[in-house]
Amino acid sequence: MGKSLGIHLTGRIVTGVVEHQKPWSRLFHFPQDQEDTGSLLDTPLDRLIDLVREQALRAAGDCGPIDAVGLALPGIVRDGVVKDSPNLAQLKGARIAEKVHRALSEAGITAPVTVLNDADATATGVAAKHDRLDAFIRLWALGYGIGFGRYPYAPGIWEGGHCVVTLDSTENYCGCGGRGHLEGIMGHRAMRLRFLDMEPEEVFAQAKAGESRCKEFVRLWHRGLAAATANSIHMEGPGRFYFTGFNVRFLDMKLLQHYLQQMVTMSPLQNYTLEVVPMSDDLAVTGAAIAASQAAKT
Numbered sequence: 001m002g003k004s005l006g007i008h009l010t011g012r013i014v015t016g017v018v019e020h021q022k023p024w025s026r027l028f029h030f031p032q033d034q035e036d037t038g039s040l041l042d043t044p045l046d047r048l049i050d051l052v053r054e055q056a057l058r059a060a061g062d063c064g065p066i067d068a069v070g071l072a073l074p075g076i077v078r079d080g081v082v083k084d085s086p087n088l089a090q091l092k093g094a095r096i097a098e099k100v101h102r103a104l105s106e107a108g109i110t111a112p113v114t115v116l117n118d119a120d121a122t123a124t125g126v127a128a129k130h131d132r133l134d135a136f137i138r139l140w141a142l143g144y145g146i147g148f149g150r151y152p153y154a155p156g157i158w159e160g161g162h163c164v165v166t167l168d169s170t171e172n173y174c175g176c177g178g179r180g181h182l183e184g185i186m187g188h189r190a191m192r193l194r195f196l197d198m199e200p201e202e203v204f205a206q207a208k209a210g211e212s213r214c215k216e217f218v219r220l221w222h223r224g225l226a227a228a229t230a231n232s233i234h235m236e237g238p239g240r241f242y243f244t245g246f247n248v249r250f251l252d253m254k255l256l257q258h259y260l261q262q263m264v265t266m267s268p269l270q271n272y273t274l275e276v277v278p279m280s281d282d283l284a285v286t287g288a289a290i291a292a293s294q295a296a297k298t
C-alpha cells in the first residue's frame with residue numbers, strides 16, 4: 001500500500017497523510033487556532049463537507065497518489081452512513097462516505113472512503129504508536145462526549161460512553177437524552193450543563209480547594225469511569241485500557257484505580273492495566289488512515 005489520508009472531524013477538522021502506519025505529512029487544522037475545539041459543532045452539513053474537502057486537499061498537497069481515505073467522526077457509523085451523532089447532530093442520517101467520496105473525487109482524489117467512529121480510530125492510532133497492532137486494546141476518549149474505542153475493529157455498537165453507570169433518575173445531562181449515562185457525568189458538554197456557573201476547569205480547581213459540591217462531583221466523575229471500565233472488564237475480560245482526550249487532564253489515576261479495585265474483585269479479572277495517552281491530534285488521523293488502508297486491502 002502507498003499513502004493514505006486521515007481525516008478527524010469533530011468540533012474541528014484535522015487532516016494528515018500516513019505511510020507505513022506513521023505520519024508522513026504534518027497535520028492541518030481547521031480552525032487554525034488549536035485551542036478552538038468546538039466551532040464546527042453547529043456548522044451545516046454541506047458546509048462541513050466543503051471544509052473537509054479543503055482540509056483533505058491541503059494535507060494531500062503534492063504527496064502523490066492516495067490509496068485510501070479514512071474519516072473518523074463521533075457517533076454510530078454503519079456502512080458509511082452516520083446512524084446517530086449526538087455531539088454533531090447535523091450528521092445524523094448522512095451518507096457521509098458517499099458525500100465525502102464525491103467531493104474528493106471532483107478534486108482528483110478518487111480513493112475509497114472508509115468512515116469509522118473516532119474513538120475506534122484513536123484506539124487504532126494508539127495501537128500503531130505503541131507498536132501494538134497485534135494486540136486487543138480499549139480506549140476512553142474524554143472530550144465533549146465520551147468515546148469508547150477498541151482495536152482491532154469488531155462488529156458491534158460499542159457506545160461505551162452511553163453505558164448506564166447510575167440508577168439516579170435525575171442524572172439526565174447526556175447529549176443523547178438517556179438517563180444515568182457515563183457521558184452525562186463525564187462529558188464536557190454535560191459538565192457545563194450541570195454547573196451552569198462554572199467551567200469544568202473551575203469545578204476541578206474548586207474540588208482541589210475543598211469546595212464540597214465540586215469534591216463530590218469529582219468523586220462521581222471518577223466512580224463513573226471506574227464503573228464503565230469495570231463493566232467492560234466483566235463483559236470482555238481484563239486487558240489494556242488507554243485514556244485520552246482533552247479532558248484526560250482531569251483524570252486522577254490513583255482515584256480511578258481505587259474505585260476500580262472496589263468494583264472488580266474476581267482474581268482472574270484483575271490483570272488489567274490503565275495508561276494515560278496525552279491528547280494528541282495525530283492519533284485519530286493516523287488511526288483513520290490505517291483503518292482505511294486495512295479496509296482497502298480486504
Ligand SMILES: [Zn+2]
Binds near residue numbers: 177
Ligand atoms: Zn447517552
